[in-house]
Amino acid sequence: MKPILAITMGDINGIGPEILAKALARRETWSVCRPVVIGSAEALADARKYAAACPPPKVVERIETVGQGRAEVPVIDAGIYAPQTHPGQLEPETGRCAVEWLKAAIGMAMDGRVAGIVTCPLNKEGIHKAGYRYPGHTQIIAEMTGSPDYRMCLFSKSMRIVHISSHCSLREAITLVRRDRVLTSIRVAREALVRLGLPRQRIAVAGLNPHAGESGAFGNEEEREIAPAVLEAQASGIDCSGPYAPDTVFRSMREGQFDAVIAMYHDQGHIALKTVEMGDAVNVTLGIPIVRTSVGHGTAYDIAGKGVANEESLCAAVDLAVRLARAS
């Protein structure tokens, strides 16, 4: 049986409703999962003007009533009544809706009523204006699932990157380059590669400093924290190596030498992946008890309501969630 995925609509003033309609207009989306939209049926109905092949939305109360067909898109509004959309506008109310829908979806995943969640983008400023202090999706998920040691990851066709830290200053990120965090990241990466069914799980660990420290000339985090973690992981039977020079290790992965890279800070991995390919980049949260993927882009207020948004990343996020969910 196809897994049920809860797909949150995110900020309805962004491109969320549009990419949802476009993704749900594709037969392939329905062939891999049973999608349930957590969001506004009105916003989705309106977004069908960009994707006429998207089935009409139908509000459902309980996830148990979701069928196998694709005659209608089941929508759960979780008791949150969304305002009218104003594409491109920053409004606290749409920020509030995005957070509440996300919380509802997390609850469903924690209960096992859905096999995983896929999130459309929310606007951080919007949720702050709505009174939430979360910096983003992931922290809400980490808090609700009791997973402070989560890992933010970026996956694409040719690259899989697990970051040992995420949203903090670069100065703080350096202090988080610790043996225990590196080792946990290697383990989390390996588990994900196994779940994805990859034949091999060759994990490369990036250095922190230029040239991976050049034997201690440019910093000693490699010798002090990273190399010992690699050794410990190897001793436990994991196929991993490093630390490698950060400016070539991602290319080596693209060329097929590695299946995943452990990045030492947010931009190390993000620059590598986003400079090369944006279209199919998927944000994945690992180290949490539920399956969660997300589009790799933001609300894109500048193009919201213009019909030009690209659903490729959302489709890739759905595919990846299905693959992770099937193995759970």
Added chain:
Amino acid sequence: MKPILAITMGDINGIGPEILAKALARRETWSVCRPVVIGSAEALADARKYAAACPPPKVVERIETVGQGRAEVPVIDAGIYAPQTHPGQLEPETGRCAVEWLKAAIGMAMDGRVAGIVTCPLNKEGIHKAGYRYPGHTQIIAEMTGSPDYRMCLFSKSMRIVHISSHCSLREAITLVRRDRVLTSIRVAREALVRLGLPRQRIAVAGLNPHAGESGAFGNEEEREIAPAVLEAQASGIDCSGPYAPDTVFRSMREGQFDAVIAMYHDQGHIALKTVEMGDAVNVTLGIPIVRTSVGHGTAYDIAGKGVANEESLCAAVDLAVRLARAS
């Protein structure tokens, strides 16, 4: 008249002689400049087995005797007698030769006897074993030309990156994110773009932290140091903007929105460029009184002596040096 370029051979146990022979086998190299190799005539003669179309080397004593033709490759050994090559082997003696040839080339450029220098790779460990304390080419050039405030840059077809610092730990690099260094880098970048004859000089300045600090939530270097430098540069008439999120600004440049990006540390720029394209990456040193470009790769001991090295980066380095030299 075509400019004379001094091309240093680098470490003869690496791929230097081979890529030189291959580049000099191309007619285009001779059509843009008058190349003079600073290195070993024997090593170049031997490397012709990989590129039969490379003219035979001829040792010359004085640069003034170099003609316009391509019947022979003029080689200046600068009184340094190189040992036999042992491809892939780390030897202090070949490290010493590489440094001395480089010094000779710098002297020629400082005297105005050559229009610029292009460097093939040396091996840092090799030069350390030979007793030099320099971390690499650039510091030798900076010292000999009296230019402590040089900038290491990476240029390719679609990207031009000026780094505000180069070979130091990431921890130290953060302390170098200062208004004055950012401003100098913007000015140096603009000057280079003008010399290259680009119609526009749109300079983007990257932030230091994830999302360029997210309005101070992830670090304040953007507000404190980077933004004021951008404002000051704008006030002086430079077309520059930022700070931008580091993980998307390089892509924006690739897509044609900017002509150059100012990177806040070595790997920020290096990861962006090297993950995308290696072949035509050229290392350029700006902020020094001579024209200097370099291949974007290392000695590649692992493939030395196998005939498979690619000369594309060297050819791109020659082209770029010619363009910079013509405008001097």
